[in-house]
Amino acid sequence: MPCFSDRLAAAVRRCGNPVLVGLDPRVDLLPEGMAPQADGADLVAKAGAVSVFCLGVVDVVAPLVAAVKPQAAFFEQLGPPGMVILADVIQYAQERGLLVILDAKRNDIGSTAAAYADGILGSQGQSAWGADATTVSPYLGDDSLEPFVRVATERDAGLFVLVKTSNPGGGLFQDLVADGQPVYRHVARQVEKLAEQTAGQCGYGAVGAVVGATYPEQLQELRAEMPHAWFLVPGFGAQGATARDVAGAFDQQGLGAIVNSSRGIIFAYQREEYAAAFGASRWQEAVEAATRAMIDQLRTDTPAARLVGG
Secondary structure, three states, X not given: OOXXXXXXXXXXXXXXXXXXEEEOOOHHHOOOOOOOOOOOOOHHHXXXXXXXXXXXXXXXXXXXXXXXXXXXXXXXXXXXXXXXXXXHHHHHHHHOOOEEEEEEEEOOOHHHHHHHHHHHEXXXXXXXXXXXXXXXXXXXXXHHHHHHHHHHHHOOOEEEEEEEOOOHHHHHHHOOEEOOEEHHHHHHHHHHHHHHHOOOOOOOOOEEEEEOOOOHHHHHHHHHHOOOOOEEEOOEOOOOEOHHHHHHHOOOOOOOEEEEEOHHHHOHHHOHHHHOOOOHHHHHHHHXXXXXXXXXXXXXXXXXXXXXXX
16 A cells, blocks of 8 residues: 555545545534434434534545545544444545544553554554544654654554644744744654655655644745645634635645645535525535635645646
């Protein structure tokens, strides 16, 4: 099996766009008639509704994009039934040809980090969860990343390390200056080192970076700092970032970044521009319309335009 970075490059080229659809299935936002109606509905009923919804989203976006990103928290809050549904969603998405990035933001040290990596990373029966990639925190240092890097390279999987996040409070620690540079630049250098060591034929490595679209200047700065790292870019749409804001994440061929949108796509039926046309009863059509609109925006305002036809 090709390494994760080459599989991601091939999938992005095949689709002609860098859109990543986040699966953040909030029960309270599910379309009317899908969510359990009774107050205090049990976790099994809620998980069943989430399953129908997520599989329905996958059906719509599978022909359009390269990857999906289930957010583990929204499944974990449903307890054991939610965990079963998460496994089903990962498997179903891969059967439909999508790469799956499990957004779990895990990490620890020693055998605990190794257990996280072993349980999450590796599709086609190589791990319990079967994810193609996951997100990790670098806060515990290089020895906490090593088990993830080792398992990822052994199983042709990938990692996205938190470098510069999209949330307003991220700068509290990430922007602190140490040895004359902000902490996020120190993290970026380590990510680039690991990315270069694991680079595939596409030029990008198994170790990538989470870099928020809400800080476009830093995004461009970090692209130069990490030329071998895939970027997972959150913050598009609902968090306020535009296609022009993410343009600096790409290389000249339109590769190097995947741009995430979660609620802006999966709950598009609630957005003003789609509510009248589709409403809750045609929520999947709204998902498709929002996905296509994001694809068009990225093709118009970023180097992703160069993916089309080549």
